Structures are given as structure tokens and as C-alpha cells.
Amino acid sequence: MSDAGHEEQQAGSRVEPASPAGRQMLVNAEELIAGYVPEVNILNGTQLDLYDGELIGIIGPNGAGKSTLLKAMFGLIPIRSGIVTFRGEDVTGAPAHELVSKGIGYVPQNNNVFPSLTVEENLEMGMYLNPKGFSERFDVVTELFPLLANRRKQKAGSMSGGERQMLAMGRAMMMDPAVLLLDEPSARLSPAFQDQVFIRCKQINRAGVSIIMVEQNARRCLQICDRGYVLDQGTNAYTNTGRALLEDPKVIELYLGTLAKAE
Ligand SMILES: Nc1ncnc2c1ncn2[C@@H]1O[C@H](COP(=O)(O)OP(=O)(O)OP(=O)(O)O)[C@@H](O)[C@H]1O
Numbered sequence: 001m002s003d004a005g006h007e008e009q010q011a012g013s014r015v016e017p018a019s020p021a022g023r024q025m026l027v028n029a030e031e032l033i034a035g036y037v038p039e040v041n042i043l044n045g046t047q048l049d050l051y052d053g054e055l056i057g058i059i060g061p062n063g064a065g066k067s068t069l070l071k072a073m074f075g076l077i078p079i080r081s082g083i084v085t086f087r088g089e090d091v092t093g094a095p096a097h098e099l100v101s102k103g104i105g106y107v108p109q110n111n112n113v114f115p116s117l118t119v120e121e122n123l124e125m126g127m128y129l130n131p132k133g134f135s136e137r138f139d140v141v142t143e144l145f146p147l148l149a150n151r152r153k154q155k156a157g158s159m160s161g162g163e164r165q166m167l168a169m170g171r172a173m174m175m176d177p178a179v180l181l182l183d184e185p186s187a188r189l190s191p192a193f194q195d196q197v198f199i200r201c202k203q204i205n206r207a208g209v210s211i212i213m214v215e216q217n218a219r220r221c222l223q224i225c226d227r228g229y230v231l232d233q234g235t236n237a238y239t240n241t242g243r244a245l246l247e248d249p250k251v252i253e254l255y256l257g258t259l260a261k262a263e
Pocket residue numbers: 036037042060061062063064065066067068069109216
């Protein structure tokens with residue numbers, strides 16, 4: 001095998017970003033432009049990549065476009081320009097059910113369980129593309145979230161916010177995803193449940209699931225993520241390892257200062 005490999009890139013060819021520790025790129029979003037209302041762009045050229053095994057965090061002020069970025073990647077709003085790839089395949093604008101079947105799970109910020117259904121029925125909904133695999137996945141998911149086994153017959157609407165968040169994450173895990181997109185999993189939860197959420201995310205990630213996590217709890221998020229993205233007005237303001245962002249004076253001043261005081 002030749003060890004050559006340093007030929008110059010052809011002019012105009014795309015330069016792949018350096019891959020952390022030689023890992024395979026799972027998700028890549030480039031130059032995304034998207035929005036809800038005609039001619040109003042919320043994402044203004046957003047870029048993001050996720051390598052196999054990573055946990056990456058997205059932070060930024062309210063209205064920065066964090067949820068919009070996840071929705072655009074999950075095929076829930078039209079992408080006006082730019083590209084999203086999954087394992088190198090162009091999935092720009094692919095519908096959500098297709099992305100689920102390819103191995104991408106999504107837990108939205110709000111209304112992420114069916115309140116009138118039981119825990120078990122919610123988990124079944126997570127498996128609608130593969131109903132035969134239910135009992136096997138149920139065992140895996142309830143090992144991660146034992147509460148869900150104990151509450152199997154309880155209506156989701158009668159659970160606390162923290163319990164519902166566990167259920168929403170459990171439901172997304174039913175399809176055995178390669179990637180989980182989590183939108184503010186710790187929002188509005190008690191401190192004890194916030195701890196649980198961050199611990200479970202780390203556990204799920206260690207079990208081999210790559211995670212893209214949007215979080216208001218910016219410091220906490222940067223402490224556990226491998227790399228972080230700071231979004232502001234739909235564009236990338238800062239990108240670095242979680243640790244480097246936590247120590248970056250500009251990031252602290254602009255995005256962590258007030259949050260730190262509020263903690
Ligand atoms: N369904 C919608 N229709 C029209 N505009 C929307 C819709 N959802 C969000 N927006 C607008 O898009 C912008 C970005 O919203 P987005 O929800 O992505 O922000 P965010 O960074 O997730 O904020 P937060 O931290 O408050 O969740 C905001 O100006 C918001 O008003």
C-alpha cells in the first residue's frame with residue numbers, strides 16, 4: 001500500500017474538515033439557509049458536523065435558530081439552500097420518517113410525548129417502523145430508563161415534566177438510532193431531573209449513540225460535550241471543543257456570563 005496521500009487538492013474541490021481522532025463523519029450540514037415565512041431566513045448559512053461517537057452541543061441565545069437547525073436537519077422545515085448529509089449520503093429535505101429509518105432520532109423541545117397514551121403505547125409509537133422488534137428494544141430502553149418499566153401502564157399526561165422527558169428520550173431510543181437530536185432535554189426540569197438528563201445523555205453516548213444536543217443550560221452542556229457550536233442569528237459564532245469554549249473570554253462574556261450569574 002502506498003503511503004502517498006498528500007497530493008494537492010484540485011482547485012475548487014471541497015476540503016473536508018479534520019476528523020477528530022480519525023472518526024467517520026456521520027452528519028454534515030453546510031451553508032444552511034432555512035426559515036418559516038417566505039423571504040425571512042432564520043438559518044443564515046449555518047454549518048455543523050458530527051463524527052461517529054461524538055456528543056456535540058449547540059448553545060446560543062433565545063431565538064438564535066437552534067431549534068430551527070434541528071428541524072431543518074430532520075426534514076421538518078424546507079431548506080432553501082445548503083446541504084445535509086448522513087454517512088456521506090445527501091439527505092437534504094428528506095422526510096422525517098425516512099431519516100428515522102436511516103438511524104436518526106429526534107426529540108423535540110415541546111410536546112414530545114402523546115399525553116393520552118400510556119408509557120408503553122408511546123414507546124410502541126417510537127417503533128412504528130419496526131413493530132416486531134418491540135420487546136427486545138423495550139428491554140434495552142428500560143435498562144437505560146428503569147422508570148419507564150415501572151410506569152408502563154401510566155398515561156404520559158399524568159407524569160411529571162422530568163418523567164415525560166425520560167419517556168421522550170426513551171421513545172427516540174426505541175429505533176436503535178445512530179444519532180440522536182435532542183432539543184433542550186433539561187429545560188424546565190427540577191435540578192434532580194436535570195442531573196438525570198445529563199447523566200443519561202452521557203450514558204447513551206457511551207453506548208455508541210452520537211448526540212447533537214441543544215441546551216439552554218450552556219455551561220453544563222459544554223462541560224459534557226466533545227465539541228460545541230455557538231449559534232447567533234442563524235450563523236456560527238464560535239465552534240471549538242466544549243472545554244475551550246468554556247474558557248474562551250469572548251464566549252463567557254457574550255454567552256455564558258449572564259447564565260453563570262443566574263445559576
Ligand atoms: N413555527 C414558526 N413560525 C415562524 N417563525 C418561527 C417559528 N418557530 C420559530 N420561529 C422564529 O425563528 C427564530 C428562531 O427560533 P428557534 O426556535 O429556532 O430559536 P431557538 O434558538 O431554538 O430559541 P430558544 O432558545 O428560545 O428555544 C425566532 O425568531 C422565532 O420567532
